[in-house]
Amino acid sequence: MKKIFTLSAASVAFAAMTTPVQAASDEVNVYSYRQPFLVEPMFKEFTKETGINVNVIFAKKGLVEKLVQEGEYSPADVILTTDISRLVELENKDVVQALDSEVIESNIPAQYRDSKDNWFALTIRTRSVYSSRSRTGKLGAGFDYADLADPQFKGKICTRSGKHPYNVSLVASMIAHKGEAATETWLENVKDNLARKPQGNDRAQVKAIKEGLCDVSLGNSYYLGKMVSDEKQKAWADSVYINFPNQNTTGTHVNVSGMAMAKYAPNKENARKLMEFLTGNTAQQMYAEVNYEYPVKAGVKRSELVASWGDFKADTLPLEQIAENHSKAIRLLDKVKFDL
Template identity: 75%
Template structure:
């Protein structure tokens, strides 16, 4: 049994029934419409299979539990490794063993039992002020965030946010609980302010001079570059990839799973194969500035301009096993207070 503390949100909204037919496939999605609908349109164009989608920000796992064997869901799309593992923990998905999918998704980015698969990667990078810090050294590591020179200069969102919980879990997996706690205490001591806001807010804080260094997911930089109201924020920072001479940069994922009671199993499998294939992976890369999980797929021009980096090779499944410990350490260090 996978050991993980799953923090779930309350169900928001009521899902209307989704029709099921021989040439349809039903999707429950945390991913936003602008990102996935073009891919679904392309899938329908290629296969003739209609994709019915219900979008939600919270509560999909709970919804699947409530619906049980009567659920119309075939495929679940979600963000973050913790939400993928939550689906397995709540036993609302089924294993998929498919050569096409396994060939497209490296082993470290999928469940060993086939219950979930990553679709895209997002690096947990460090932003630095162009004016006050410059580009960080190539050997910069997450551990360096505790150095005295960064006292009062670091910004981050809540430690309890899934992106940061996963990062802490990776530190536990690599260095053990005691060392990870010491690291958390050191990072907290160097914070410029109480953890708050989202990843973009941290870059804004650098622009405004509130801090010089910030944790953030890589794809937000792409979004800010192309948002006229936030372009100046993006232009105020360098993107840095920690751990290039140690464990590699921590990456999180968006992913998919097949619902346990999928009424359209064959069509669901076709959709999952398509989402890991060349066409869909390229669309992910261009629209949301994420890294394709399928090796060899071209990154967007903007993402490619950030340069190559070594990603942490530790299986996400292993990192997820340490989420409960990570949350405990965040509580013990009173990181958000």
């Protein structure tokens, strides 16, 4: 039986530990920022195939701090998270260890894994641009992120906070491609084109398009699938087109969800088995169907809805290079006072 703990309950239980956690032959412990509905079906299938039980702590924040506090007494084996910045944070805080796996290496393209094997991507999501069906129409194949700074979009753009990890990663990728000076100018012009102060989440921006507050917005691709499947939000989704910028240049910016092996994993072999399973066909197909994400493994079929959005060219910039520009991106966002 898979055990599911809240972060607070687990903290109390693990705080009392005074000796390193002993390995168990039939279990693996996961700390997860990913939601239960998404990963529980995969864990059940993994247990069915291997006989290894999966114990999970789900949390919205605080897992890195928890791992640091627990140190060598931590029961964590595998960490699941979203966004390249959070994967790199795990590495920078020295709470993960390298995993050399031929299976994972063959399943995940090099640009989507750490060169030192400290973390690995599991799914891909695009940072797309949504456009009003009635007022703007489908943006052409030549549309670039750079075009969001064009005067034609004056007062027509909505976005969540510039300092949200999804937007920070986009800005970091632009720094990598165009340099800091050009990216700063771009940010200033995009800010001038905003219809309102950055606020809300990605879905709130599509809602604003439906309500006529703006005509275009930045948003992760999988949110369109979530809105389509939500009776209350389907009208929002029906009011927009999803666009994949930079198809004639560098390709659409992509971010990831990912995993890493905890530094003091007591069940290292079971952790390796789970991590390899999550990169395989079964789990990758589940990711695609449940959360409308793009599988990171080549050849795995997309969900029917995601496939209906069409093919796109993804930016081939290594995730590590994006991460290297993360702090520069935050400095630029602060400098231009993007959220103010």
